[in-house]
Amino acid sequence: MTKAEFTILNHLYERGTERKNELPEVALTQILSDSLSYERLVGKGYIDRHSGKITAAGIQALEPYRVDNAIIMAAGASTRFVPLSLEKPKGLYEVKGKRLIDRQIEQLQEAGIKDITVVLGYKKEMFFYLKEKYQVKFIFNAAYNIKNNIESLYLARNEMKNTYICSCDNYFMDNPFHQYEYQSFYAGVTVRDRTNEMYVETDEQMRIVEMKKGKAEGLILMGHAFWQKPFASKFLELAEADRSIGMYDSLFWEWLVKDHLPELPPFYLKEYAANVIFEFDYFDELRKFDEQYIHHTQSKIISNIQSVFHCEEAKICHFRKVEEGMTNTSFIFQIDGVDYIYRHPGDGTENIINRSHEKRSLEIAKEWGFDPTYVYMDINEGWKISIYIPSFREPDYQNFDDTEKILAVLRRLHAIPVSVDYGMRPWEDALTMEELLVKKDPSCFHTFYPLKEKIGKLYQMTKADGVKKCFCHGDTYRPNWMIKADEDVILIDWEYSGYSDPGIDIGYYIVDAMYEFDQAEQFIRAYLKEDYNEQRCFHYMAYTAIIAYYWFVWAMYRESCGAIMGESLYQWYEMAKKYADHLL
Structure with a gap:
């Protein structure tokens, strides 16, 4: 069947089911005026000449093009959609009176697509209501925070037939789904400006022949896709081959298609009119589309900011994602032209960080001039607001001048006449975190008992060597230092x-x-100056091993809570082992 024949039959079928065809009236008129195609369909008995309606034989002829099912990807954390995505997944936000994913499921069901699978990850439990409400199926993506959506599609490989591939956060003004589709495609629209989306070049038949980023205008991919079984099979073959390499782990599935277009079955662009398909990558985009989000976001985080600055919600704008830290997630926002940064506490941190102690320390740090950025912190929930510093550099570990700047701050900090009734005890705190870990997995720590014994021995050797406690920062790694332009x-x-x-x-x-070891000794000597001696040097070298061990155990605990620590975990383990072995 030709595409023109399919379009005529599908239109007649949907007219009989009172489904509105998405084709513009002019394009539809042109296709229906294709008398040759129409006459062929009449001749085959697919259209009744007298009534102009599709026949039973015509409906049967459409069967090879039937859409079997849909897969909706809803696993991602949508980190660009701060601050709303910190509270719940983007697909669950209400737009124009209905949740995004609910609207999309209902549109699929309206088109006759009843077999729907939703791939879940981030805050998955918030989607569970969908099963009872819509009888959808679930697949769970445990790697949602370390891999991109290719992983979700691979996990759904057993559901791949003639399948719609959807994202839970798309908004379609008109229902784009159909009972039958002619060929594999990706939806798209024409734009006249530069965007961050994937642009495509097509041939005369609208087959995608090239995909690229960074064009000034053209056709971009946006919305849903449809994969016929041969296309899905080849895509999954390529995804399977990459699993041991991981080249596409951090990329959207479009990148795998882009790099393998010649190997894949034909893939077409299905163009839609402007203002039919919407994607909300950023909160400010949603505000432009749905005005309720200007004055009443129903966001606890926005309410927190309001409570500090006593302003209207509309004043809080220009949200930007900050790369996730090891402990928390943060984003930048603006009020009256001033940028601030909001710290959202990471999962599990309530078990290892006392927020009332942190707030007291922030007040001390601001009072003594170490951290003038502090604005406010909530001790019950752990969120914090600071002034955003846009221009600074981190210290260079190999630069002597930078080292001197850091040591000057640390000497001054350790000399302030402030005593509080709390503070890090890295050895004891590591033991507490070990207990939390073992409760989750009794065997997880067995391998590390030899290192634990060495660190415990070092700690005992430092207890009576006369180094006095003082007010300390506790987390002096490079990203916590800001060297401004004025030094x-x-x-x-x-x-x-x-x-x-x-x-x-x-x-x-x-x-x-x-x-x-020689660099560490030089650093310690520069810090102690005239107070340097071998016993004190040993103390600080021992604490290098002790604090490395603390952060190693901390990293294991954070990973047990779902955080991704990467190579830092191994680095801390190696430094703890290296310095412990050297000193003992």
Whole structure:
């Protein structure tokens, strides 16, 4: 069957089911005026000449083009959609009176697509109502935070037939789905400006022949896709081949298609009119589309910001994602032209961080001039607001001048006459986190008992060597230092601060710099100046191992809560082992 014949039959079928065809009236008139195609269909008995309606034989002729099912990807955390995505997945936000994913499922069902699978990951439990409401199926993607949506499609491989591929956060003004589709395609629209979407070049038949980023205008991919079984099979073959390599782990599925277009079965663009398909990558885009989000977002985070600045919601704007930190997630926002940063606490941090202690430390740090960025912190929920510093650099671990700047701040910090009744105890705190880990998995720590024994021995050797406690920062790795253009130094993030052993601050800087023993000794000597001696040097070297061990156990705990620590976990393990073995 030709495409023109299919379009005529499908239109007549949908007219009989009172489904509105998405084709513009002019294009539809042109196709229906194709008398040759129409006469062929009449001749085959697919159209009744007298009534102009599709016959039973015509409906049967459409069967090879039947859409079997749909897969909706809803696993991602949508980190660009801050702050709303921190509270619930983007697909669950209500737009024009209905949740995005509900609207899409209902549109699929209206088109006759009853077999619907939803792939879940981030805050998956918030989607569970869909099963009872719509009788959908679930697939769970445990790697949603370390892999992109190719993983979701691979996990749904057993559902791949003639299948719609959908994203839960698309909004379609008109229902784009159909009972029958002629060929594999990706939806798209024409734009006249530069976007961050994937642009495509097509041939005369609208087959996609090239895909690229960064064009000034043209056809972009946006919305849903449809894969016929041969296309799905080849895509899954390519995805399977990449699983041991991971080249596409961080990329959207379109990139795999882009790189393998010649190997894949024909893939077409199905163009839609402007303002039919919407994607909301950023919160400000949603505000433009649905005005309820200008004045009443129903967001607890926005309410938190309002409570601090006593302003209308509309004043809070220009949200930008900040790369996720090791402990928390943050985003930038603006009020009256001033940028601020909002810290959203990470899952599980309530078990290892005392927020009332952190708030007291922030007040001390601001009072003594170490962190002038602090604005407000909530001790019950752990969120914090600070002034955003747009221009600064982090210290260079190999630069002597930078080292001197850092040491000057640490010497001044350790000398302030402040005593609080809390602070890091890295050895004891590591034991507490080990208990939390073992509760989750009794065997998870067995391999590390030899290292634990060495660190415990080092800790006992430091207890009576006369180094006094003082007010410390506790987390002195490079990203917490800001060296401004005027060379002023700011030290941020005081979650682990308190009255502690100064070896924590010196040792962790050494750990993060991955200094060799001679570099570490030189750093300690520069810090102690005239107070340097072998016993004190041993103390600070020992705390290098102790604090590395603390962060290693901390990283294991954070990963047990779903965070991704990457190579930092191994780096801390290696530094703890290396320095413990050297000193013992």
